[in-house]
Amino acid sequence: MENSSIPRKALETFATDSYQIPLLDVQHYPVDSGYFVIQNRETYPVKDYISPHRRKFYKIFHMTSGTGILTVGLHRYEMGPHEIGFLHPDEIVSWQTTSAATGGHFCLIHPDFFGRDAEHVLQWLRQFPYFLPGKAVIQLQEDQSHIINSYFATMLREAQSDSEDSKQAIMLQLQLLLLESQRAGKNRVQTEVTEGYGHIYRFLSLLESAFQMQDRNAITRLKTATEFADELHVHPNYLNSLVKNHTGKTVRDHIQERLLHEAKSLLVHTDWGINEISDGLGFSGQAAFTSFFKKKENISPLAFRKTTLAART
Known part of the structure; x- marks a missing residue:
């Protein structure tokens, strides 16, 4: 039974909707990323x-200049200088830059970066209250912003060094x-996010829920695209046009990209056979998957696995 609180929009309604955000690039984190990445914005x-x-990565980013719009789940923040954002691995997020340039830093932290010796730091990270979508951004005083910027600068310097204790130094600064x-x-x-973005968020959430292997x-x-539209109670053409206008890709493109990303992840991070991955991803056989x-x-999947794993050693 359809949820009457969510109207099923006709295609004609789509033509009158306005889209206030530019094309958003769909960003898939590389399956072979390092456990700690830091960059100057x-x-x-x-x-x-x-x-x-x-x-799989926690993300922390700090702004010293510029402006932008961060969306975490269905929470939208208009960010500026002297603010810091915390992004949980499980949240769908988007970013729109609204100034000519932005300053500051960002870092990506994989849970495996900590190891057994720093399990307490990982637990602090996991329980940190500002990784919640509704608390994702903190407004800092100018002096606090300068202090935090110095911590990021030190982590960046240590990440680029060859010191044996650079990881410990990064952990301390973190x-x-x-x-x-x-x-x-x-x-x-x-x-609040726009209604159109809300539909995109729910579509991506439904797509993600299919990959819990x-x-x-x-x-x-x-x-299928039609089945996703039915779950969202919108016209399939409306959903497809909405997604394409925001991301430049159709619903079918997103489905195939997510399928490909999951295949890569399983090839790199598991020892499953090609036939097991093929079956798990719903292909009719190994030949179809290949x-x-x-x-x-x-x-080929096997060549991709060998090449990627060899590059990591």
């Missing part, structure tokens, strides 16, 4: 993007950063 500017699925942010503890005012016996059952993969990547 001035030399590594952040493009407008939407990250549609779990990333703890000081969390402590200073927690002391600041002042959230930015958030606003925890063991070899799990089987992915992918829905054909799909080669068409997208110009390389």
Whole structure:
């Protein structure tokens, strides 16, 4: 039975909707990323993007100049200088730059970065209250912003060094950063997302929920574009046009990209056989999976696994 609180829009309604955000690049984090990545936003500017699925990385970013719009789940923040954002791995997020340039830093932190010796730091990160969508941004005093910027600068310097104790130095700066942010503890005012973005968020959430493969016996059952539209109670053409206008890609493109990303992740991070991955992803057989993969990547799944793992050693 349809949920009457969510109207099923006709295609004609789509023509009257206005879209206030530019094209968002769909950002899939590389399956072979390092466990800790840090960059300066001035030399590594952040493009407008939407990250549609779990990333496995916690992300922290600090702004010293510029403005932008951060959306975490269905929470929207208009950000500016002297603010810091915390992004949980499980949240769908997007970013839109609204100024000519932005300054500051960002870092990506994989849970495996900590290891057994720093389990307490990982637990602090996991329990840190500002990784919640409704508390994702903290407004800092200018002096607090300068202090946090110095922590980021030190982490960047240590990440680029060859010192044997650079990881310990990074860990120390990270703890000081969390402590200073927690002391600041002042959230930015958030606003509601547009109805159109809400539909995109729910579509990506439904797509992500299909990929919860925890063991070899799990089987992915992918829905069609029409089935996704039915679950969202909108016209299929409306959903497809909405998604394409925001991301430049159709619903079918997103389904195939997510399928490909999951295949890559399983090839790199598990020891499952090609036939097991093929079955788990819902292909009719190993030949169909190999054909799909080669068409997208110009390389066989087995060759991709060997090449990627060799590059990591």
